[in-house]
Amino acid sequence: MKKHIAEFIGTLWLVLGGCGSAVLAAGFPELGIGFVGVSLAFGLTVVTMAYGIGHISGCHLNPAVTIGLWMGGRFEGKDVGGYVISQVLGGLAGAAILYVIATGKAGVELGGFASNGYGEASPGGYGLTAALVTEVVMTFIFLFVILGSTHSKAPAGFAGLAIGLCLVLIHLISIPVTNTSVNPARSTSQAIFAGGIYLQQLWLFWVAPIIGAVFAGLVYKNLSPED
Numbered sequence: 001m002k003k004h005i006a007e008f009i010g011t012l013w014l015v016l017g018g019c020g021s022a023v024l025a026a027g028f029p030e031l032g033i034g035f036v037g038v039s040l041a042f043g044l045t046v047v048t049m050a051y052g053i054g055h056i057s058g059c060h061l062n063p064a065v066t067i068g069l070w071m072g073g074r075f076e077g078k079d080v081g082g083y084v085i086s087q088v089l090g091g092l093a094g095a096a097i098l099y100v101i102a103t104g105k106a107g108v109e110l111g112g113f114a115s116n117g118y119g120e121a122s123p124g125g126y127g128l129t130a131a132l133v134t135e136v137v138m139t140f141i142f143l144f145v146i147l148g149s150t151h152s153k154a155p156a157g158f159a160g161l162a163i164g165l166c167l168v169l170i171h172l173i174s175i176p177v178t179n180t181s182v183n184p185a186r187s188t189s190q191a192i193f194a195g196g197i198y199l200q201q202l203w204l205f206w207v208a209p210i211i212g213a214v215f216a217g218l219v220y221k222n223l224s225p226e227d
Helices: 002-025 034-057 063-071 077-102 128-149 159-178 184-194 196-200 204-223
Strands: none
Touching (some): 002 034, 002 077, 002 184, 063 077, 063 128, 063 184, 063 204, 128 159, 128 204, 184 196, 184 204
C-alpha cells in the first residue's frame, strides 16, 4: 500500500507539474515558458520524485514504465496491476487539481487541456502514422535509459537525473507531434477533462507507449542482463 500511495502522489505531481506548466504558463503573454519550459517541467517532476519516492516505489509514475520494467525482468508481474491503477488515479487527481486552478480565472478557455492527439488534435498537424512512430520510439528510448541508468553496474545515484533529462529531450522532440505522451496515465488524466476528440484518440496513447516499453524491456534484458 505504501508503494501504491507513493505512485499516486508521484503521478499526481507529474501531471500537475508537467501539464500545469503547459496549461498555465506556456503561453502566458510575453513571459510564457513555451515548449522548452514545458519540457523542463516534465523532466523536473521526474527528477524531484525520483529522489523523493524512488526508495519507496521505484518512482515509475507511468504504466508503460511499469510494464517495461516487468518485461525487462526488473519488476514483479503480480504488482503491475496495482501500480497502473495507482498511477491512473494519481494522474486524474493531478488533472482535477489543475482544472480547479485553471478555471479560477474568468473567461478562461481550456482548449485541449494539454491533452495528446494526432491529426487535427496534434499541435503541428501530424497524422496517425507519425504519432504512432513517435510514441513507440520515444517510449522505447525512455525505457532503455531507465533500464540502463538503474542497472546494477551503472553509476550509483545518477539514475533520477539521467531519466529526467531523457524526458526533457523527448518532450523537446515530440511536443509538436503529439504533445508528448510516452505515459498512458498522463494522457488519460487530460483526455478525461478535455473530452471530445482527445478522448476518442486516447487509445493510441495507451497502445503505442506500451509497445515501445515492451520492446525496450525485451531488448535491454538480452543486451545487458542483470548479474
